Amino acid sequence: MIATESLSKRFPRVTALDRLSMDIGPGVTGLVGANGAGKSTLIKILLGLSPATEGRASVLGLDVATSGGEIRERVGYMPEHDCLPPDVSATEFVVHMARMSGLPPTAARERTADTLRHVGLYEERYRPIGGYSTGMKQRVKLAQALVHDPQLVFLDEPTNGLDPVGRDEMLGLIRRVHTDFGISVLVTSHLLGELERTCDHVVVIDGGKLLRSSSTTDFTQTTTTLAVEVTDTDAHPDGTRALRDALQGHGIDTEAGGELPGAGHTILLTAEGEETYDLVRDLVADLGIGLVRMEQRRHHIAEVFKDEPQEEPVSERAAAWAATAATAQQKGGER
Numbered sequence: 440m441i442a443t444e445s446l447s448k449r450f451p452r453v454t455a456l457d458r459l460s461m462d463i464g465p466g467v468t469g470l471v472g473a474n475g476a477g478k479s480t481l482i483k484i485l486l487g488l489s490p491a492t493e494g495r496a497s498v499l500g501l502d503v504a505t506s507g508g509e510i511r512e513r514v515g516y517m518p519e520h521d522c523l524p525p526d527v528s529a530t531e532f533v534v535h536m537a538r539m540s541g542l543p544p545t546a547a548r549e550r551t552a553d554t555l556r557h558v559g560l561y562e563e564r565y566r567p568i569g570g571y572s573t574g575m576k577q578r579v580k581l582a583q584a585l586v587h588d589p590q591l592v593f594l595d596e597p598t599n600g601l602d603p604v605g606r607d608e609m610l611g612l613i614r615r616v617h618t619d620f621g622i623s624v625l626v627t628s629h630l631l632g633e634l635e636r637t638c639d640h641v642v643v644i645d646g647g648k649l650l651r652s653s654s655t656t657d658f659t660q661t662t663t664t665l666a667v668e669v670t671d672t673d674a675h676p677d678g679t680r681a682l683r684d685a686l687q688g689h690g691i692d693t694e695a696g697g698e699l700p701g702a703g704h705t706i707l708l709t710a711e712g713e714e715t716y717d718l719v720r721d722l723v724a725d726l727g728i729g730l731v732r733m734e735q736r737r738h739h740i741a742e743v744f745k746d747e748p749q750e751e752p753v754s755e756r757a758a759a760w761a762a763t764a765a766t767a768q769q770k771g772g773e774r
């Protein structure tokens with residue numbers, strides 16, 4: 440879908456992209472990086488709207504340097520910033536964008552109605568956009584990116600400004616753009632946790648350089664850590680404590696997992712193998728407490744970046760960003 444080869448973009452005072460080489464296949468791909476990492480600059484180059492200083496890039500097999508127009512016919516683009524005219528309705532605006540993409544008037548109206556329904560805008564689509572909430576405006580921006588039935592869409596920070604519920608709804612919509620219509624998606628975000636739930640593949644950039652490009656499952660491999668959640672009983676008012684003591688008696692150290700996303704009475708221990716599972720089961724049964732869940736933990740993407748030794752020194756900005764991402768991840772999990 441997208442390939443770049445040693446792609447650089449230098450502005451007079453800043454290098455926005457620095458010899459970026461990557462290949463992106465079909466599906467939903469997340470492009471993640473802190474503010475200023477170069478995400479929007481990359482999208483503008485891929486759309487053929489801004490020339491690269493060095494290197495090459497192609498989208499759907501078309502060279503961005505020479506085929507910008509053809510690329511934009513086949514690709515939808517949802518820009519990051521608010522760019523909607525306030526005094527026209529969503530219907531009028533999206534029909535206009537469909538006509539600009541070359542659809543005849545009847546097809547443009549039909550596609551607009553379908554697309555606005557798909558993004559969840561109903562009666563309000565006849566009202567002027569100026570009175571819309573941020574979430575509704577983001578939906579209009581998404582609709583105009585989809586209206587001409589592109590093969591690929593670039594969504595630049597589509598969850599910006601949304602509350603947690605709005606963010607989840609937008610992420611669900613993005614996933615369905617691919618599953619329902621087969622349109623591939625490149626979506627940017629500065630929140631790793633968001634993309635972990637939505638994307639098949641994640642590309643991480645920092646300071647215009649590629650940090651990592653892998654499938655989401657590679658980022659979130661299972662660990663040997665076992666999370667166990669138990670209930671309290673009259674006999675054991677602190678069931679977690681009782682199980683920790685019992686495991687200690689068998690030489691197994693545990694730590695509290697209460698700070699983990701969604702965890703209440705959770706403890707963490709290292710699973711040596713099947714026998715650890717059996718031992719936990721037997722101890723829980725002996726204590727007469729309830730076993731709520733016992734599961735192997737998966738990495739969260741943010742943790743990968745917190746723990747991973749870097750080949751090159753990480754910039755302070757990247758470190759701060761990893762910390763922010765980890766916090767956001769936890770908050771997301773706690774919801």
Ligand SMILES: Nc1ncnc2c1ncn2[C@@H]1O[C@H](COP(=O)(O)OP(=O)(O)OP(=O)(O)O)[C@@H](O)[C@H]1O
Pocket residue numbers: 450451453454455472473474475476477478479480481519596629
């Ligand atoms: N037209 C421009 N002229 C000069 N510098 C620019 C220009 N466009 C972007 N930059 C700089 O290039 C760097 C990358 O910007 P870019 O907008 O691509 O980042 P980003 O990852 O999309 O961040 P954000 O999410 O904040 O938009 C930044 O330092 C930015 O200030």
